[in-house]
Amino acid sequence: MDVTSQLGTFAAGLTYADLPPDVRERCRMSFLDAIGIMLGAADFAKRDGDRCLETYLEGMAPPGKATVLGYGIRTTPLMAAFANGTLMEALDCQDSNMKALMHSGSSVIPTALVLAETNPITWADLVPAIIAGYEVHTRLMLAVQPGHWYKGFQGTGTFGTCAAATTAGRLLGFDARQMTAALGISGFIMPVSNGDNQFKGYNVKPVHGGQAAMCGLSSAYMAQAGYRAGPLEGEPPRHHAALHILSDGPNLERTLAGLNETWHTRDVAYKPYPIGHFIVGVIELILDILAERRIKPDEVASVEVTTYKDAVTSTGKKYTTTQSNHVDAHLSIPYCVAVTLADGQMTSRQLLKDRLRDPKLHELASRVIVSEDPTMTKAYPNEWPARIVIRLHGDGSIERQIDKVKWSPHRTPTWAELSEKFHLMADPIIGPDRATRAIENVAKLKEGSTLASLIMTLTKK
Known part of the structure; x- marks a missing residue:
């Protein structure tokens, strides 16, 4: 041809x-x-x-x-x-x-x-x-x-x-x-x-x-x-x-x-945030939750993220340290979740060296567990679904799910x-x-x- x-x-x-x-x-x-x-x-x-x-x-x-x-x-x-x-x-x-x-x-x-x-x-x-x-x-x-x-x-x-x-x-x-x-x-x-x-x-x-x-x-x-x-x-x-x-x-x-x-x-x-597209839906969910109520990092027992396979394999298993750089960070679901929970935002400021040197962030990121949902994998790439469960110390938890992610072709920015x-x-x-x-x-x-x-x-x- x-x-x-x-x-x-x-x-x-x-x-x-x-x-x-x-x-x-x-x-x-x-x-x-x-x-x-x-x-x-x-x-x-x-x-x-x-x-x-x-x-x-x-x-x-x-x-x-x-x-x-x-x-x-x-x-x-x-x-x-x-x-x-x-x-x-x-x-x-x-x-x-x-x-x-x-x-x-x-x-x-x-x-x-x-x-x-x-x-x-x-x-x-x-x-x-x-x-x-x-x-x-x-x-x-x-x-x-x-x-x-x-x-x-x-x-x-x-x-x-x-x-x-x-x-x-x-x-x-x-x-x-x-x-x-x-x-x-x-x-x-x-x-x-x-x-x-x-x-x-x-x-x-x-x-x-x-x-x-x-x-x-x-x-x-x-x-x-x-x-x-x-x-x-x-x-x-x-x-x-x-x-x-x-x-x-x-x-x-x-x-x-x-x-x-x-x-x-x-x-x-x-992209509304300076992160890999695999992570955008997860961060949108975190920010939506924080708009409703403030969560202190020490309240968080764990965060469970469920999404499609490519997101898990490329960005879900990457855990950062105080020696990581911004390339590590903006392609890491655990880090992006942790810093968004801690700072209430996900901008380039969350990727600066000074922010990455905070050991508390990486400890919080270690509490983020990312796994695949085969149903979500089947929906991708037409949709980029993600679900999060924030488990708080005690019995409380907060759960959200998204299929049509912010600024995707389904929700084009103005x-x-x-x-x-x-x-x-x-x-x-x-x-x-x-x-x-x-x-x-x-x-x-x-x-x-x-x-x-x-x-x-x-x-x-």
Whole structure:
């Protein structure tokens, strides 16, 4: 099946007018959300004393015209895409598609942003480029999941490279032939993003968003220069290419089913808290309980969390210590439950080193037991059910269950809710007035608008 060329033709030809109004607005929401996330991650790194990205850029990023948000650094589009993509993944607060198990925005939005800053690109150009990136990414992932995940690969970094290449190619004005070449190249140079570096607490984890953005943009530049590569589905007799070697055997029909008719971008979910999506429902339940009554940590005998298998295996058995970092913490159900009970909130402040050094938190987390409910596993990924039972010393207990989680496709956030999140992330680093102007700028973007005013708001004091 000729998958790569058909996806390339789709992406190269997609226009603003082709997109349903609700899909265009979903793009606006993801764009605003991503900018806030990047700014919030830069602020978090500074407050946490983490200079890894800054030090790397000081040594490796030459001067240029593209902005690293939150740092005031202007460098080449490739390096800015890398840095902003890394920021997208730093707090695990990015948008997701749980059916395809990846974060398209981590590579697509940084790529779109640097090209829109350095080229005369309008909103009418940007929207189809972003949506094309999301759609191509999702369709490729649907072909390889769940085997890709269970083999240990992380689709944000692997096929996220194809997503960024798609967005870049669309913004660089590629025809179908060039777009197909960019996709083929992206399948050749994509990072081997893996689950151990995602879930074992290594601080390199967010880099896979940056690598996907940079490699995807690089793929487009290579195609523009004349490089060519074979298709993502490979060629006979061996088919030694990304879709086959990174899966248990791809379902190629899923990449093309409903092309130009079914918009998988509608399945994008957002995160109200800076934690893994597997954990969002559990924390929503905790916060709902705390809104009704305050619970002191020393009242808690145990917390029983029941949820679906992937949530249990990836985040339910991870117990933290005072030596854990924020990567450990925001992908740990026990820690997130404990700190939310203790602090009454789940924000980036709950992930700072100073907070992680409190031994009482980890002792409370040790009282959190997470187990699978097979019925919930069957409901996933259409729903992400979770149940909690907080057992208090004595005979008291509090029980809650949720199926349709906050900001999932079943309960999409409003513009006002995403704006509130944007302020939470961006205010500490650019101030509330500039954050408000940025929100207004994104809200007012029309077909002929450029991003000049928005970029100035984000970068100029």
